[in-house]
Amino acid sequence: MKNIFCEEEFSALSFSPGTITYIKEHLQELKDIGFKEEEILLNYLTDKAIKSLCQANQFYYLNSFDRSALRKVYNRLLTEIKSLTAYKVEERLQNVATQHYRTLKVWVKNSNPFSKRLYSATQPYLEQEVVCGEYSALTQLQLLDIDVTTLQEPILDIGCGQQAFLVKYLRGLKLKAFGVDRNAVAKDYIFQLDWFEFNLSSRNWGTIISNLGFSNHFQYHHLRANSNYLAYAVRYKEMLQSLERGGAFYYAPDLPFIEQYLDPAKFQLRKVIIKDTTYRATKIVKL
Numbered sequence: 001m002k003n004i005f006c007e008e009e010f011s012a013l014s015f016s017p018g019t020i021t022y023i024k025e026h027l028q029e030l031k032d033i034g035f036k037e038e039e040i041l042l043n044y045l046t047d048k049a050i051k052s053l054c055q056a057n058q059f060y061y062l063n064s065f066d067r068s069a070l071r072k073v074y075n076r077l078l079t080e081i082k083s084l085t086a087y088k089v090e091e092r093l094q095n096v097a098t099q100h101y102r103t104l105k106v107w108v109k110n111s112n113p114f115s116k117r118l119y120s121a122t123q124p125y126l127e128q129e130v131v132c133g134e135y136s137a138l139t140q141l142q143l144l145d146i147d148v149t150t151l152q153e154p155i156l157d158i159g160c161g162q163q164a165f166l167v168k169y170l171r172g173l174k175l176k177a178f179g180v181d182r183n184a185v186a187k188d189y190i191f192q193l194d195w196f197e198f199n200l201s202s203r204n205w206g207t208i209i210s211n212l213g214f215s216n217h218f219q220y221h222h223l224r225a226n227s228n229y230l231a232y233a234v235r236y237k238e239m240l241q242s243l244e245r246g247g248a249f250y251y252a253p254d255l256p257f258i259e260q261y262l263d264p265a266k267f268q269l270r271k272v273i274i275k276d277t278t279y280r281a282t283k284i285v286k287l
Helices: 007-012 018-031 035-056 064-082 089-111 113-117 137-143 165-172 214-222 227-241
Strands: 153-157 175-180 203-209 243-252 269-271 280-286
Touching: 018 064, 018 089, 035 064, 064 089, 137 165, 137 203, 153 165, 165 175, 214 227, 214 243, 227 243
Parallel strands: 153 175, 153 203, 203 243
Antiparallel strands: 243 280, 269 280
């Protein structure tokens, strides 16, 4: 992702050799592609781009408007490719690639304004990719200090991950558990949505869980200039409001900068140190 933000490196950007070979060999087929096939291809390219972006930096936030705008970027790319002729196709593909990456750069900056400073020399710790991983259900329960026998239903896992390990484990215990994640495979109990787009008021939640998910992103945006910290603060409040009385919100890492403002008459706060770390997990019970 670093190349997207470096003007001087645009000359080095190009499609992969495999992509170039495919386009050269199948150019006429691409020109003749039907409407339905084109829709499938555009959806695939959009999904693949978002997945790659979030693998490079999990803290990017992309809503439905951003996705629609990205789809238009790929629609433009496909139109440019279909307009090519066989004459000097490889040379012309280089020009298409350069313009495509310029357009992607603008899209990333518009969707996540803080990204233009992402690789600033004053913040060298951000030179590394910010990736995410999925953890086993038992690891998550241990990290958050959760006793499953005390969980109040229904249960919502915010940022459950593509595999939704914890949700599936809890459902295996016959608990009414649901998950939300932008990369998840949608099922009756799994919602393929960003956590800002999920309708929390669809029911009152007995338990909300987010292991290295929502609070991790909230903390990141809280510490960064030109970020989306206000939206996270509002969503945090909405999560607490969506709990049933006696319901609990479990998450890690903790959020001391906002937890200090919780009304002790309405919420009970408990923290535990995560084993072998300096970090803490939080449990908030709605009174």
